[in-house]
Each structure stands twice: as structure tokens, then as C-alpha cells.
Amino acid sequence: MAVVDTLQKAGFEAYFAGGCVRDELMGLAPQDYDVATSAHPEEVLRHFPKAQKVGVTFGVVLVRRRGAAIEVATFRSDGQYDDGRRPTSVTFSSAQLDAQRRDFTCNGLFCDPIRGTILDFVGGRADIQARCLRAIGDPARRFAEDHLRMLRAIRFAARLNFQIETSTLAAISRHAAALAHISRERIGQEMRMILTHPSRRRAAQLLLATGLLQPVWPWPLEPAHVQAAKLSWLGGLPEQTGFALALTALLCDLSSTHKAHTMPEAMQKLWVLSTQETADLRFLLSQLPVLQNWKSQRVAVLKRILADSRAQDLLALYRAGTPDANAIQELEARVRELSAAPLAPDPLVTGDDLIAMGQRPGPKFRAWLEELYNQQLENQFPDRTAALTAARQLVQQHSPPRPHER
Numbered sequence: 084m085a086v087v088d089t090l091q092k093a094g095f096e097a098y099f100a101g102g103c104v105r106d107e108l109m110g111l112a113p114q115d116y117d118v119a120t121s122a123h124p125e126e127v128l129r130h131f132p133k134a135q136k137v138g139v140t141f142g143v144v145l146v147r148r149r150g151a152a153i154e155v156a157t158f159r160s161d162g163q164y165d166d167g168r169r170p171t172s173v174t175f176s177s178a179q180l181d182a183q184r185r186d187f188t189c190n191g192l193f194c195d196p197i198r199g200t201i202l203d204f205v206g207g208r209a210d211i212q213a214r215c216l217r218a219i220g221d222p223a224r225r226f227a228e229d230h231l232r233m234l235r236a237i238r239f240a241a242r243l244n245f246q247i248e249t250s251t252l253a254a255i256s257r258h259a260a261a262l263a264h265i266s267r268e269r270i271g272q273e274m275r276m277i278l279t280h281p282s283r284r285r286a287a288q289l290l291l292a293t294g295l296l297q298p299v300w301p302w303p304l305e306p307a308h309v310q311a312a313k314l315s316w317l318g319g320l321p322e323q324t325g326f327a328l329a330l331t332a333l334l335c336d337l338s339s340t341h342k343a344h345t346m347p348e349a350m351q352k353l354w355v356l357s358t359q360e361t362a363d364l365r366f367l368l369s370q371l372p373v374l375q376n377w378k379s380q381r382v383a384v385l386k387r388i389l390a391d392s393r394a395q396d397l398l399a400l401y402r403a404g405t406p407d408a409n410a411i412q413e414l415e416a417r418v419r420e421l422s423a424a425p426l427a428p429d430p431l432v433t434g435d436d437l438i439a440m441g442q443r444p445g446p447k448f449r450a451w452l453e454e455l456y457n458q459q460l461e462n463q464f465p466d467r468t469a470a471l472t473a474a475r476q477l478v479q480q481h482s483p484p485r486p487h488e489r
């Protein structure tokens with residue numbers, strides 16, 4: 084508000100623009116406020132000397148106000164798009180032309196917070212009212228300019244619970260294959276936003292129906308009934324769900340037919356996942372089958388899984404993919420039972436103990452420690468003395484007899 088006020092008092096046009104206007108009209112809390120203005124970047128900088136230039140060629144300046152960063156962008160028209168990603172040039176223009184270069188009518192509104200008015204050059208208010216997601220201008224041309232807008236359409240339609248207008252939808256289906264030309268980073272960022280939002284099931288349904296998933300997915304898509312199962316899996320996840328967890332739901336039907344252990348790395352490359360996301364994906368994909376067969380697992384295996392920081396995600400995934408409520412209850416009862424005692428107690432036997440028994444660190448050494456810890460988790464040792472006795476036995480059983488000294 085203060086930014087708009089300052090610019091207006093200096094004689095410029097200045098409005099809130101895009102997503103924040105849409106969200107306020109819909110009674111949602113805007114994530115951030117963007118300002119569009121007739122002031123050129125150097126004029127914005129003159130009034131806000133501490134502002135940061137983020138994309139002066141595109142006319143964008145970042146002004147910080149009470150901890151929030153407000154993007155102040157000069158009204159502009161985009162020039163030619165040569166690469167399906169970015170305009171080769173921009174020219175500073177008017178509010179009306181600035182509205183026209185935006186992607187969807189619901190994102191093309193301005194609000195003058197001082198006068199309390201809405202400026203609508205694109206029919207955005209009526210479309211918001213009708214819950215309709217419509218490209219501004221000719222959809223085919225707009226998606227050819229910037230292919231990423233097709234994914235944005237899915238994201239907004241799902242998130243806002245809008246229907247995609249017929250010619251916009253048809254243009255997406257026709258141009259879907261072009262998504263393959265968008266950078267992996269941008270695809271990954273959009274997919275992260277799409278799949279971490281509670282509307283992920285509808286979004287995935289739209290991605291499949293429009294053919295947008297296939298160009299950015301390395302595996303063949305499954306038959307319709309498997310896709311339906313996958314969607315219900317996605318729909319069963321908790322509202323607050325991280326990227327790795329949602330992605331696992333999208334992948335786990337495939338993991339029976341493809342090499343599950345290569346999937347996390349493949350996804351990391353494809354959608355530029357972080358190291359943490361990739362590790363989480365690996366954990367969830369590899370441990371889900373273990374949890375699904377929990378009745379035949381040894382206690383130590385289950386306790387190790389439950390002690391992991393991602394256990395709640397894994398359980399959420401199991402619940403989402405298990406239609407049988409009794410099976411879920413049974414597992415939950417078992418989890419409660421196992422969690423009654425500490426899931427990850429300090430080991431009673433350590434490497435130092437094995438060294439004191441004359442052993443040297445190595446693969447065998449590690450395997451012994453692991454087995455001793457498994458036995459500890461299975462309550463086989465009343466105390467450390469019992470654990471050390473077991474360690475000595477293990478070492479003796481497996482150590483080759485010393486050659487006789489000559």
C-alpha cells in the first residue's frame with residue numbers, strides 16, 4: 084500500500100497486480116503483493132533508493148517493506164518470443180498492454196488500493212466469478228510464446244478449483260509435446276508447486292488428461308485403471324505433503340515393473356530435485372514394499388524404519404495406497420506397540436568393544452555391529468553384559484582359527 088501510495092503521489096500510475104488481486108477477490112490470503120506502475124525502474128529507484136534491481140531490463144525492482152519483498156514492475160509489453168521461454172525484448176507500455184501480456188484473465192487484474200477500484204482490461208472478474216481459467220488472447224499463440232504457461236494453467240485450475248475454458252484446454256492438449264523444450268529447472272519448480280498443494284490429485288488428473296505429463300516423464304504412462312489407482316493414491320495423501328512424498332505416490336505403481344532403485348536418480352536429473360528430496364524419494368520408494376509386507380519383517384527392520392525421520396511420510400503413503408481400512412488399523416496398532424519402547428536406543432555394543440576383542444574395522448565388522456544392534460532392538464539382551472557375551476560368540480564363530488605359530 085505504502086509503495087503504491089508513494090508512486091501515485093509522485094504522479095505515476097501504480098496498482099497491485101496479478102495474483103494478489105485475484106486472491107483478494109476470491110477471499111484468499113495473497114502469498115505476496117506485486118505492484119505494476121507507469122514509473123520506469125530508475126524512477127522507482129529514485130523513490131526507493133534501497134530497492135534492489137532484480138531485472139531492470141524487464142523493468143522489475145524489489146522494494147523491501149516490513150520484512151516483505153514487493154516486486155515493483157514497470158508496465159510492459161513483451162516482444163518476440165524465439166525460444167518458447169522468454170521474450171527477446173520488452174518495451175515499457177501502459178496498464179492495458181501490461182494486462183494483455185499476462186497469462187490468464189484471473190491473473191490480469193489491477194487493483195488501486197487508494198481509490199479502492201479494480202482495473203479489468205481482460206474480463207478477469209467475470210472469469211473469477213465463473214471459476215473459469217482462460218488464456219488472455221489467442222491461447223495457441225500464448226502457449227507457443229511460453230510453453231510453461233501450460234503447466235501454470237494446470238496449477239491455477241487445480242489450486243483455485245477452476246474449469247479450464249474449452250479453447251484454452253484444447254490448445255494445451257495440442258501443444259503439450261512442446262513442454263519437452265522447457266528447462267528441467269522450470270519444470271521441476273512448477274511440478275513442486277503443483278504436487279505439494281492439496282489439489283494435487285486434480286492437477287495430476289489434468290496433467291494426464293491433457294498429455295502434459297508424458298513429455299516430461301521418462302517412463303511410458305500406464306493403462307487407465309492404473310492411472311486411476313495412482314490418482315486415488317495421490318488424493319489420499321495428507322494436505323501438507325512434501326514433494327518427495329507426492330512424487331513417490333506418482334511413481335510407486337511403476338516401481339514394480341521398472342528398476343525402483345534407479346528412479347530417484349532419474350527423477351533428480353529430470354526435475355532437478357535437491358539432494359534431500361532425492362534421498363527422501365529413495366527412502367520412501369525402497370521402504371514402502373517393506374512396510375507393505377510388515378507381517379513378514381523382523382522386528383529390528385520395522386523399528387529401524389519407524390525410527391527414521393521420514394516414517395510418518397511412509398505411513399501416510401501406506402494409508403493413501405491401502406484401500407482396506409482394517410489393514411491400516413492393524414498396522415497402526417503394531418506401530419503403537421513397537422513405539423512403546425525407544426525405537427533407536429544407544430547401541431549396547433560399539434566398534435570400540437569389537438576392537439577390544441582384537442577385531443579390525445571392515446565390512447565384516449560393520450555386519451556384526453548391525454546384527455548385534457538388531458538383536459538389541461528385538462530385546463534379546465537384558466543388559467550390556469549379555470550383549471558383550473553375544474558379541475564375543477559372534478566374533479569367535481566367524482573368525483578363522485589362528486594359524487599355529489611355528
Ligand code: ATP
Binds near residue numbers: 103117186229231
Ligand atoms: P502465486 O500465488 O502462485 O504467486 P501469481 O499469480 O502471483 O501466483 P506469479 O508466478 O507470482 O503468479 O506471477 C505473478 C503474475 O505475473 C501473474 O499473476 C501473471 O499475471 C504474470 N505472469 C507470471 N508468469 C507469467 C507467464 N509465464 N506468462 C505471462 N504472465 C505471467
Ligand code: MG
Binds near residue numbers: 102114115
Ligand atoms: Mg506471485
